[in-house]
Amino acid sequence: MNQNFVRTAMLPPELPPVSQRGVVKWMRENLFSSVLNGVLTVLAVLVIYLIVSSVAPWLWHSVWNAGSEAECRAIVEAKFGPGATGACWAVIHERWNQFMFGLYPNDLYWRPTLAAVLLLVALAPVLFLSLPRQLLWVTILFPAIAFYLLWGGTVWAPVAAMLGFVVMGFAYRLLLPLVGVTVAGSLGFVAACLWWLFLSGYVSDALASVLPLALRPVDSDTFGGFLLAIVIGVTAISFSLPLGILLALGRQSNMPIVKTLCVGFIEFIRGVPLITLLFSATLLLGYFLPPETNFSTILKVIILVTFFAAAYLAEVIRGGLAALPRGQYEAADALGLDYWRAQRLIIMPQALKISIPGIVSTFIGLFKDTTLVTFVGLFDPLRGVTTFVRADPDWKAIYWEPYIFVGAIFFVICFGMSRYSMYLERKLKTDNH
Amino acid sequence: MATTTEVPNESFRLSMLIYDTRYRAMTIQVVVLILFAMALAWLYGNVSANLAVKGKQFDYTFLGSRAGYDITQALIPYTNDSNHFQALLVGLVNTLVLAFFGCILATIVGVTVGVLRLSRNWVVARLMSIYVEIFRNIPLLLWILFIFVPLTELTQPPSAFKLTPEMEAAGQLPAASMVLDHSVAFTNRGTYIPYPVLDRSVPAIPGLPVNTTFLAILLVLAGSFFVNARIVMSARAVQEATGLRPTTWWKSLAVLFGPIIALMVALGFHLDYPLPPTGFNFKGGMVVPHPFLALLIALTLYTGAFIAENVRAGILAINRGQTEAAYALGLRPNRTMNLVILPQALRVIIPPLISQYLNLTKNTSLGIAVSYMDLRGTLGGVTLNQTGRELECMLLMMAIYLTISLTISTLMNIYNRSVRLKER
Numbered sequence: 001m002n003q004n005f006v007r008t009a010m011l012p013p014e015l016p017p018v019s020q021r022g023v024v025k026w027m028r029e030n031l032f033s034s035v036l037n038g039v040l041t042v043l044a045v046l047v048i049y050l051i052v053s054s055v056a057p058w059l060w061h062s063v064w065n066a067g068s069e070a071e072c073r074a075i076v077e078a079k080f081g082p083g084a085t086g087a088c089w090a091v092i093h094e095r096w097n098q099f100m101f102g103l104y105p106n107d108l109y110w111r112p113t114l115a116a117v118l119l120l121v122a123l124a125p126v127l128f129l130s131l132p133r134q135l136l137w138v139t140i141l142f143p144a145i146a147f148y149l150l151w152g153g154t155v156w157a158p159v160a161a162m163l164g165f166v167v168m169g170f171a172y173r174l175l176l177p178l179v180g181v182t183v184a185g186s187l188g189f190v191a192a193c194l195w196w197l198f199l200s201g202y203v204s205d206a207l208a209s210v211l212p213l214a215l216r217p218v219d220s221d222t223f224g225g226f227l228l229a230i231v232i233g234v235t236a237i238s239f240s241l242p243l244g245i246l247l248a249l250g251r252q253s254n255m256p257i258v259k260t261l262c263v264g265f266i267e268f269i270r271g272v273p274l275i276t277l278l279f280s281a282t283l284l285l286g287y288f289l290p291p292e293t294n295f296s297t298i299l300k301v302i303i304l305v306t307f308f309a310a311a312y313l314a315e316v317i318r319g320g321l322a323a324l325p326r327g328q329y330e331a332a333d334a335l336g337l338d339y340w341r342a343q344r345l346i347i348m349p350q351a352l353k354i355s356i357p358g359i360v361s362t363f364i365g366l367f368k369d370t371t372l373v374t375f376v377g378l379f380d381p382l383r384g385v386t387t388f389v390r391a392d393p394d395w396k397a398i399y400w401e402p403y404i405f406v407g408a409i410f411f412v413i414c415f416g417m418s419r420y421s422m423y424l425e426r427k428l429k430t431d432n433h
Numbered sequence: 434m435a436t437t438t439e440v441p442n443e444s445f446r447l448s449m450l451i452y453d454t455r456y457r458a459m460t461i462q463v464v465v466l467i468l469f470a471m472a473l474a475w476l477y478g479n480v481s482a483n484l485a486v487k488g489k490q491f492d493y494t495f496l497g498s499r500a501g502y503d504i505t506q507a508l509i510p511y512t513n514d515s516n517h518f519q520a521l522l523v524g525l526v527n528t529l530v531l532a533f534f535g536c537i538l539a540t541i542v543g544v545t546v547g548v549l550r551l552s553r554n555w556v557v558a559r560l561m562s563i564y565v566e567i568f569r570n571i572p573l574l575l576w577i578l579f580i581f582v583p584l585t586e587l588t589q590p591p592s593a594f595k596l597t598p599e600m601e602a603a604g605q606l607p608a609a610s611m612v613l614d615h616s617v618a619f620t621n622r623g624t625y626i627p628y629p630v631l632d633r634s635v636p637a638i639p640g641l642p643v644n645t646t647f648l649a650i651l652l653v654l655a656g657s658f659f660v661n662a663r664i665v666m667s668a669r670a671v672q673e674a675t676g677l678r679p680t681t682w683w684k685s686l687a688v689l690f691g692p693i694i695a696l697m698v699a700l701g702f703h704l705d706y707p708l709p710p711t712g713f714n715f716k717g718g719m720v721v722p723h724p725f726l727a728l729l730i731a732l733t734l735y736t737g738a739f740i741a742e743n744v745r746a747g748i749l750a751i752n753r754g755q756t757e758a759a760y761a762l763g764l765r766p767n768r769t770m771n772l773v774i775l776p777q778a779l780r781v782i783i784p785p786l787i788s789q790y791l792n793l794t795k796n797t798s799l800g801i802a803v804s805y806m807d808l809r810g811t812l813g814g815v816t817l818n819q820t821g822r823e824l825e826c827m828l829l830m831m832a833i834y835l836t837i838s839l840t841i842s843t844l845m846n847i848y849n850r851s852v853r854l855k856e857r
Binding site for chain 2 (some may be wrong): 008255286291414
């Protein structure tokens, strides 16, 4: 009699014990793995609860359409009972144009809007390398178009200014085989300066008298809100990067005089607060320039912010240069490349790649710093416009909403920049681990 | 560039200044120097021409004349009869005090958040990420205004804290109440907080021009630290000789805190609490002006977010193998952190930390948004407007800021050098 028992079918696997699966396991591992962790979790949940419980009803009771703060309050109390508080976003709705354009003439809002759309088109090929390269023409022409749209006046002034760059490129090409990169570059720059100083005015006047293509001129004092922040931010960002690279190269250079000048400039700019520099621009530039010169404040501010960002960028890029192994420089020398070719083909692509996070955070800092122009009398979105709006008796009692709105837009732009830098880093990563 | 090939015996031609790499650098530098000198001469000429046009002279004698304005937060003796130089000093002290407390608090916030952001606790890590991202991506000016505006506009006047006998009899409560067990009051004039007071003082030594109480406290503290250092050293010696470390924590605690507590008790240390007003204002305690408080909170939270990122990056920069090696040696997690990870991470953290301190110091100049009387508020603000000496005031102010920045960075670089990896 064979009593052997052989199991022929597998038992179905048991589920792990309750404490070892699902939400419970996740919570045990992630939230309550130790006493300290448990305490932290409870504290964090408490903080979240406090924030949400105080902010959520206020947000829930939002009012989007009203003529004044008192009306907002009346609507909230009518809807949610007496004593209820609610966010009054109506102020943003009512004063949207001031937040966006400042005091720019009402009937011309299409111009900054068009410029903003073109800005996106111009930025796209720079940011995303997979887009067709022909779009770069928009990028190259964008400064002139944007200037023409925003400031108005005759179209020939920006065209003549752009021709200066053509002059520079032409002189550089012509001189390059004769005298080398450095001298040809400087002479090209001198030629462009001569063009801008002495010729471009006549050329644009002559062209304007033949074919007057003019938009209504707009005074730069009317610029404000995010229009101002973006004009300053974009201009300063695009000029500060090349300047920063030159300063970094100057600081690494083995020519002692060039090096000393670069170090002095960088350390001076980095050693003083931006506000003092902005004040210097408005108060002191009058002393340092010939008595008859007259700049608009916005231009002074753009120049100063550019210098400021360039000094910080120079330090970031210097870090990238220092991080490159010595062998890269030696390899470039061994290939027989001259200084500029070595920089352009071997050193800079690698150094800039290493410094992307630093460069982008400098840009973010620069964009945030555009709010400081309020202290030299410009109409920035954060303090300038908000103070202006709150000066109206209808909106006097409002404080959180404008700040939250402006802060949210800054957050979106700056957070977008930092995410883009992470994307770029991943995309350019060439190592294999 | 090394060109050590055999130099042919040719005579010098002028074109070699541009084509020959041996001379080109020299040529460029000479040209740059000439241009720079010309630019300086041009600027100098413009400045003297402009000064002449405006009928002004470049001199600093105005610093000695009467300032004539009041400063609400003056930590050194100052009245409106003092001169502009004393106003400058008051502003400088205000800047430095704000920067000092800001750096300490921002470091505490930053290190805590940076470590917590790496924690395995999901809720805590997410909360800290949100904090860091929000504060890093929104301008500091917004945070200052965001804290300052409600602080001034939503708080009650001190009289709202008054509790009259009639109200008490009727069982009414004052319109506003103090927080933290009746020790802190937010009013529209400032925040009232308890103030540490000493009842007795160490008798002054004749002929010694310093505060003897302060000196006594300093001496006791220095002595405690010295004795504690000796205890730790002897413990280390015992450990190296025998392999066993004697327990020292209770000795250290006693030496560090015992003497100073005894001194404080002997001097009658106690806190002077602000008392709700019977008239118009609080009695006792000290008042922290709103601009200072708003700036301190905003600078702490803003810079703290940046420091948190530096701390996180520093800890992440340490190879995972270091932790594993420490575990393999049998070190417990907190000793691994203290003995293996942190000393290495500090080297990565300190250089960016220095630049955050510098940024914080420079950002104190944003006090202009809330009329904080810092260096920019006194020298670059009221003094400048009263005397009309833009050039002198701005140059002096920039020189002072530059000196502060360079001093901090030099000190921190010395420290950085001492903890740097000693490579041989």
